[in-house]
Amino acid sequence: MSMLGTYxxxxxxxxxxxxxxxxxxxxxxxxxxxxEPGDARCHSTDKAWDAVRFLTRRAGFPVDVVHGEQAVPWDEDWGYGPPRYLTPDQVRTAAEVLAATEGGRLTAGVGPADLAREQVYPAMIWERGEPLDNVVLHYEALRPFFREAAEAGDAVLVWIS
Structure with a gap:
């Protein structure tokens, strides 16, 4: 079973x-x-979520765009724990830093061996040496998702399932 990042x-x-x-x-x-598929209110980073987490932390992002910043006040498990969320202010901050950081810049100097060494999920693809192209695609799709959420004044709920 795969672990997927959902927003x-x-x-x-x-x-x-x-x-x-x-x-x-x-x-x-x-x-x-x-x-309907493609609903602008929903997004998935599929299995790239952990690589996005690794790369955004490495880049010093001020907001956790993968796991959220606040815990929900209940324990219901939505796959791998309860969801977390970002407030509208945190979404605006995330949108700003995402807009300023293109995927190619985020992955500069990082290769599959780095992700394998850090045991980034799914480790087997990095051990095989697969390029980070899929991670960049999923990261690039997060940029407009957060921009549109910020423009609407929305919060974002995130979880791994």
């Missing part, structure tokens, strides 16, 4: 309700995820 944009009112009602949260998010 959902939420209005401040939706975030407030989610934080207080985990049963509604799961139902609401599942409806969003089941909507």
């Amino acid at each position: 959902v944009r939420l209005s401040p009112a939706e975030l407030e309700r989610i934080l207080g009602d985990p049963a509604w949260a799961r139902e609401f998010v599942d409806e969003l995820l089941d909507a």
Whole structure:
């Protein structure tokens, strides 16, 4: 089974309700995820999430765009633990740093051997020497996702499933 990074944009009112009602949260998010493919409110970094985490931490990003900054106040497991979230202010900060950091710049000087050495998931592809092209594609797709969330004043819920 693969571990996938998942993101959902939420209005401040939706975030407030989610934080207080985990049963509604799961139902609401599942409806969003089941909507038409390509819904601008949902995004996935697929299996590239851990490489994106490694690279953004290495670059000193001020916001954790992979795991979120705040824990939800409930314990419901959505795959590999409960989701976390970024507030609208943190989404704006993330959007700014993402806009200023192109994927090629983020991966400069880093190769598959570096990711294998750091045991970045999924380690077997880095051990095989696969290039970081897929990671760059997923990272580049995060940039407009966060930009649009910031423009709308949205929060972002994130989790690994």
